[in-house]
Each structure stands twice: as structure tokens, then as C-alpha cells.
Amino acid sequence: MSEKNKKNLFSSLSKHMMTGVSYMIPVIATGGILQSIGAMIGGATVLDHPGTIGYILFNGGQAAMGLVVPILAAFIAFSISDRPGIAPGLLVGVLAVNMKIGFIGGIIGGYLVGYFCLFIKTHLKVHDAVKPLMPLLIIPLLGGLAAILLMSVLIGPPLAGLQGILIALFKSMGSGSKFLFGAILGGLVGIDMAGPIGKIGTTVANGLMADGIFGPEGAKVCACMVPPLALGISSVFTNKKKYTEQEEVAGRSAILLGLFQVTEGGLPFLLRDPLRVIPCTAIGAAITGGLAMIFGVESPVTMGGIAAFPVMKEVIPGALIAITVGVVVTVGLLALIKKDIPQDENAEGDASDEELEVTIEFK
Amino acid sequence: MKIIAISACTMGVAHTFIAKDKLIEASDRLGHQIKVETQGSVGAENILTEEDVKAADIVIIAADININGEERFKGKPIVRVSVTVAIKQPEQLIKKIEEQLKAKK
Incomplete structure (x- = not known):
């Protein structure tokens, strides 16, 4: 080829x-x-x-x-x-x-x-x-x-088999230290914005919640908010230059979606630049998940983000600190790892002199 | 030269319309006529009519996604570029099209 x-x-x-x-x-x-x-x-x-x-x-x-x-x-x-x-x-x-x-x-x-x-x-x-x-x-x-x-x-x-193996692995880790548990849970969510990999973590958390263990669910709620929040803040406020205008628009809704724990709000960013976005969100969400476990954050609901806060335990200061730290870390990593996108500011004439290859299709 | 164009970007709220403006600006500066249909997330606006297509010398498709209604341009010379090209290098784009169309004649 x-x-x-x-x-x-x-x-x-x-x-x-x-x-x-x-x-x-x-x-x-x-x-x-x-x-x-x-x-x-x-x-x-x-x-x-x-x-x-x-x-x-x-x-x-x-x-x-x-x-x-x-x-x-x-x-x-x-x-x-x-x-x-x-x-x-x-x-x-x-x-x-x-x-x-x-x-x-x-x-x-x-x-x-x-x-x-x-x-x-x-x-x-x-x-x-x-x-x-x-x-x-x-x-x-x-x-x-x-x-x-x-x-x-x-x-x-x-794909389902791979997921099954990972779920088994994850369950066997449950008895380990709390931070590690929460960090793995959060990291999984951060890898694919609550996609199939994240679902492994959330399935375990939801299962444990059904058994009356609310800690992992609390970590999950917090960690799920981090990727869209951080990508939104990074694209709209702190690092505009590293995102296309389309992403900046997506960023505004990502902040809102993140507050309500709709992790998928981060997907437009992930799909455009997966290799740089995934490490940042995975690490940030992992830190949030780990911290939330340590602080004893608990949630009896699976969805909601800030809407779930009233029914959760240790929201102030536990969940807030966990989320803030995760978001700050993610935004910081994005600032380091994402590359600038060339901007076009001049209104007159072309913004770029680069030689353009034009092919006309005659039919 | 009579130009018709379609612009469409992924989110369909920003780039689509910037591309439209840039194409019109460049076309005006170079003394051509242009009509741009935008296929944003609100749907198609400023839709190209059959007469528009008939009269056009060239069709510019500036899109990052697949556009609707491409069959309208059957038999017309088409240029496909990304939305970014229409935003950043609209003049060069139109100039090159002009050169190539002349060479063809």
C-alpha cells in the first residue's frame, strides 16, 4: 500500500x-x-x-x-x-x-x-x-x-470473554487495599469513558452495591465525573489552543454532562485523539477512585453525579476533594501531553501558505 | 466562475459555518459567484436547488463527515476537501480549481 x-x-x-x-x-x-x-x-x-x-x-x-x-x-x-x-x-x-x-x-x-x-x-x-x-x-x-x-x-x-476474565480478576482484587481497588475502578472508567472496559469496573461496583457494600459505588460515581469535567475545563478554559473549535463546543456540554456523571460526554475528545486523551483521563479517574475509597465515600445510587450527592455519604469534603484532585491532575496531564492545534486568526487571505493538492473529479 | 459548495463538520455547529463564511469571502475577493449549503446539526440550510447545480461550474464538498444528497451533483466536476482546508486556504483552493478547469478546457 x-x-x-x-x-x-x-x-x-x-x-x-x-x-x-x-x-x-x-x-x-x-x-x-x-x-x-x-x-x-x-x-x-x-x-x-x-x-x-x-x-x-x-x-x-x-x-x-x-x-x-x-x-x-x-x-x-x-x-x-x-x-x-x-x-x-x-x-x-x-x-x-x-x-x-x-x-x-x-x-x-x-x-x-x-x-x-x-x-x-x-x-x-x-x-x-x-x-x-x-x-x-x-x-x-x-x-x-x-x-x-x-x-x-x-x-x-x-470481546465478552475478555470482559469476563477481567471481571474475575477484578473481583479477586477486591480484598486488597482500598486505594488500589478504587484506583483500578476509576482507571477502568477513565480508559474508555464508561465503555466496555469501564463497564467491567461499574458492573463490579453495582454488584457490590446490591450486596449492601456502597464504597465502590461511591468511588465509581466520583470517578465517572472526572473525564468529561476535566476535558471540558481543559478545552474551554485552560488549554483552548490544544483543541479544535468543535471540541471547544463539545467541551461546554462535557462540563454539564460531567457534573451529572454522564462520562460519555468525554467521548468526542477520546475518539479524536485517543492516544493522548486516554492516559490523562485514566490516571485522573484512578486517583479520584482511590481517594474516594480512602475517604469512605459511599453511594446507594448508580447515576446522577451532583444529583446523587444528597443521598451519598462523605460528600463534603471526601467526594469533593477526590473529584477536584482527579480533575486537576487530568487537566494538568492534558496540558502536558496534548499538542497545540494551529490556529487561523487572519481574516484576510489564506491562513496557511502550505501547498494545497487539489484534485477535481470529472465524471 | 459559478461555484456551489457544501460544508459539514462533525459537531455541525461551528466549523460548518466558519467554512461557509471563508469560502464566500474568498470567492468574493477573487470575483466569483458562490452559494454554500451548510449541513450542520440543525440540518441542511441554504439548500442548493436544481438550477444552482445546473448553472455551477464546480462543486466543492468541504466536509469531515459524509454529506447528504451527493447524487444531485452527478456529472458535475467535484472537489473534495476537509473543512479545515476551506477555512484555512479558501483562496488557494479556488485559484487551483480555476487553473485546473482552464487546463481542462
Whole structure:
């Protein structure tokens, strides 16, 4: 593969991802904030009171959050193969959610299904009489079949298995020192913004909470707030130059989402620059998780962020210190590690003299 | 030269519209006519009509994501660039297009 082809492949892969992200962001905002408002109104036991306003909002928000991965997968596939990719893409995303392999499963699935549909679209030659059926029936059907096979055979089990191994490892660590436990929990959350890796940690915390142990859940609530808060503060206030204008816009909503513990608010940053963002958020969230355990922060609810504070233990000063330290560390690391983005300030003429390669496609 | 363009960025709230302004500025300075359709997160605005497409000499697609309605430009010469190029080097972009179109004729 030549250098140029490699560059083209990379830029088209990222174009598909960004198309998916652009459709996903409003879904995260809808679900995350409604869920938080529900938790704020309904308090700790919101899910035990069906029919109350808090319950209805929380439940609805949760349903919207369930759409995040399917929408991401569907629009990655849509970007690759156009409309016929949507149905199989949605399916692959829903299956990823069902198998609890969330974001990573949905992204891999979305790409594979998208390219599969594109392949059929361009390579399967059919009689003219059957042609109208291609986008309506044949591609979605074959694509759906591919989605099911992919998720239940090819990528689902290995990813789920990997997760199972990690959960077992994590549980065996539970008896270790409190700081280490909290730090691992937080670090997992910080690695993929409560994606499948983070879910390993949150699943254990949620499980322990069901057994009446509220410490890990407290650490989780605090740690989950750190990545979006820190990325938001870094992009909007402290290190504007290191982010694109689009990220600065995402940063404002990330701060709000972070306050309400919607970790996914950090995803736009992670997806654009994973190698630099992940170490920062993982370390910051790990410190918060560890500190929260030491301070004895406890939470009887899984979601909410500041909305959960009223029902949590040791919020002042424990949780506040833990979160602040984690955010400050993350923002500091981002300042060190992220690179500046060249800015364009001049209004007249071009901002860059760099030689531009322009190719016109004549058809 | 009659230019039509589409701009679309990931978030669809900032860059899309900066690109539109920069393209219009550059086109005005160089004495061309331009119409830019923005496909932001509010949906498509300033939509290119069939007449616009028919009259256009060149289609500029300045997008970081896949755009809607590309089939409208079938048979038209198309240039694809990232939103960043439209923001940073709109003049050079338009000049190069002009050169290449002339060379073609």
C-alpha cells in the first residue's frame, strides 16, 4: 500500500467514525441529562417507585442511553454504505448493547457491517427486475444476517470473554487495599469513558452495591465525573489552543454532562485523539477512585453525579476533594501531553501558505 | 466562475459555518459567484436547488463527515476537501480549481 493510499484509508475510516459520532452526540445529551434529572427528582430509590415523575424521566433517559451505541453503529455503517447500512447497523449496535460489549463492539460491528453492505451493493450483480429489491430487501437482509453472525460468533464472544476474565480478576482484587481497588475502578472508567472496559469496573461496583457494600459505588460515581469535567475545563478554559473549535463546543456540554456523571460526554475528545486523551483521563479517574475509597465515600445510587450527592455519604469534603484532585491532575496531564492545534486568526487571505493538492473529479 | 459548495463538520455547529463564511469571502475577493449549503446539526440550510447545480461550474464538498444528497451533483466536476482546508486556504483552493478547469478546457 502506498503512502497516499494509507492516508486515504485512514481519512475515510475516520470520516465514517465522525459521521457516526455526529449523529450520536444529541442522543447522549438527551438520555444522560434526562436520566440525571430523574435521579435528582426521585432520589436514591428512584427505580423502586414506578409511576413517579422521577421514575418516568429516569426510565426514559435510560432508554435513550440504550440507543447511543445502536445509533453510533448505524451511522458508521450508513457513512460507509449509505442507506442500506442503517438497518444492519442498528441491529449490530443493539446486539452489542445486549452482549454488554457496548462501544467497542458497536464500533467494530458498525464498520464490518458497513463494509459488508458496501461490498454487496457494488459486487452482487442482479437482474434488472430484481434491482429495486436490493436496497429494500436484499442488502438489509444479508446485512442483518452478517450482523447477527458477527456478534454471536465472530467478535461478540471474544470481546465478552475478555470482559469476563477481567471481571474475575477484578473481583479477586477486591480484598486488597482500598486505594488500589478504587484506583483500578476509576482507571477502568477513565480508559474508555464508561465503555466496555469501564463497564467491567461499574458492573463490579453495582454488584457490590446490591450486596449492601456502597464504597465502590461511591468511588465509581466520583470517578465517572472526572473525564468529561476535566476535558471540558481543559478545552474551554485552560488549554483552548490544544483543541479544535468543535471540541471547544463539545467541551461546554462535557462540563454539564460531567457534573451529572454522564462520562460519555468525554467521548468526542477520546475518539479524536485517543492516544493522548486516554492516559490523562485514566490516571485522573484512578486517583479520584482511590481517594474516594480512602475517604469512605459511599453511594446507594448508580447515576446522577451532583444529583446523587444528597443521598451519598462523605460528600463534603471526601467526594469533593477526590473529584477536584482527579480533575486537576487530568487537566494538568492534558496540558502536558496534548499538542497545540494551529490556529487561523487572519481574516484576510489564506491562513496557511502550505501547498494545497487539489484534485477535481470529472465524471 | 459559478461555484456551489457544501460544508459539514462533525459537531455541525461551528466549523460548518466558519467554512461557509471563508469560502464566500474568498470567492468574493477573487470575483466569483458562490452559494454554500451548510449541513450542520440543525440540518441542511441554504439548500442548493436544481438550477444552482445546473448553472455551477464546480462543486466543492468541504466536509469531515459524509454529506447528504451527493447524487444531485452527478456529472458535475467535484472537489473534495476537509473543512479545515476551506477555512484555512479558501483562496488557494479556488485559484487551483480555476487553473485546473482552464487546463481542462
